[in-house]
Every structure is written in C-alpha cells, then in structure tokens.
Amino acid sequence: MANRTQSDLVTVILVDVLAVYGPADSIDASDDKTVKRAYVEILAWLRDDGLAYWDLNAIPFEVVRHIADIVGYRVGPSFGVPLATLADPATGLNLEDRGLKNLRRHIEKNYQGEPVRAVYF
16 A cells, blocks of 8 residues: 655646646646645545544555545636536536545445454453
C-alpha cells in the first residue's frame, strides 16, 4: 500500500478530475494552494465523521480518487468548472456524493481473515 502526497492529490484533481491543466503543464502556485487549503478543511471534516484515518501528507493510494472527487467538486467552481458538469454520467451522482459513497465503502470494508484482538471487560 503506497501513499500519495498532497501534491499528488492536487495533480489528480486539477489534471484528471477538473481537467483545467494538461498532464505536462506546470501547476500554478496559487492554484496549488487553493486545492491544498480545501483538502485540509475537508480532511478535518472527514476525520470528525470517522471517514479519514491517514495523515495529512500520507494519503493511501486506495482513497486518492475518492478524495479527489470530493475536493474537486468543492473547488471546481473556483476554476470555472460548473457544478453541473461535475457528475458521474453512469450513476447521476455528483462527484462529492460519489466520492463519499466510495470512501464509506472503503472504511466499512470487512477485512476477513485478519487477526483480531479480543478485549474483555
């Protein structure tokens, strides 16, 4: 399980989710700061709801796309991307709802075969 950094997340959001930059483009410092600030705020909210277990700059590979959908939906209008275009055509869910749904599924996953320590009171 490899981790990704905030910079990796910014690239996924601005290149893959919002498509405001091309893969070879250099991301502007102010755009980078805007996305990172939104990520920090959303991570605090997700932790409060029990949906985030990782450190700020060690995002598990398994959740990067889910977080990118959530943050991308929140910052999209700041980059001129209309909210109406930030939806999954297959399901009709907006990207934030899709990201939250998939993140919840990841958190609630039942890890069968894993050893569990029993604590008795």
